[in-house]
Amino acid sequence: MSIDVRPATVFDDVRAVLGPKRPDANVCWCLSYRIPSKLSNELRGPARGEYVADLVRADPPPGVLAYDGDEPVGWAAVAPRADTAFARNRKIPHVDDLPVWSLWCVRVRPGHRGQGISHALIDGAVEFARSRQAPVVEAYPLDNRGAKVDLTMAYPGLLKNFEAAGFRVAAETTSVLAGFPRVLVRRDLR
Secondary structure, three states: OOEEEEEOOOHHHHHHHHOOOOOOOOOOOOOOOOOOHHHHHHOOOHHHHHHHHHHHHOOOOOEEEEEEOOEEEEEEEEEEHHHOHHHOOOOOOOOOOOOOEEEEEEEEOOOOOOOOHHHHHHHHHHHHHHHOOOOEEEEOOEOOOOOOOOHHHOOOOEHHHHHHOOOEEEEEEEEEEOOEEEEEEEEEOO
């Protein structure tokens, strides 16, 4: 299997990975950290997908997609931290004043897990940020220390996967998700 990671510029492919089974469902669409919580709460049902469709048409697109042939099998959200809720997050510290990019969601579709796609997504997100002149990419994965994590709550990724991709722990956080601490990891692209 050869996985190709590309910028998320095709809405139907983003919908295949992030969208709901029912159009009126209020799934995340990976908007929780991208937009203010007030707006996120106001966007209901199809309006969430419409908002993402606009993001996909924007420059830069909202992340990257992993493909197995023509089939979209995974997603990673990556954007300048200044354009996300992480710019104001009190639980995730700022390490310095560099214009870092945040990588906060890694999702692999059911039926495609356990094949290294999350690793390809992390690498692809880093390369996408590098192509946009990001000096550093940050992520906020779970430090699960090998314990099992509910896949629904594993969206920030696991520390070991980011370390395997060359990220290093830069700071502790006070953020906890699914009972596990999140750490701030960074990969310097300079």
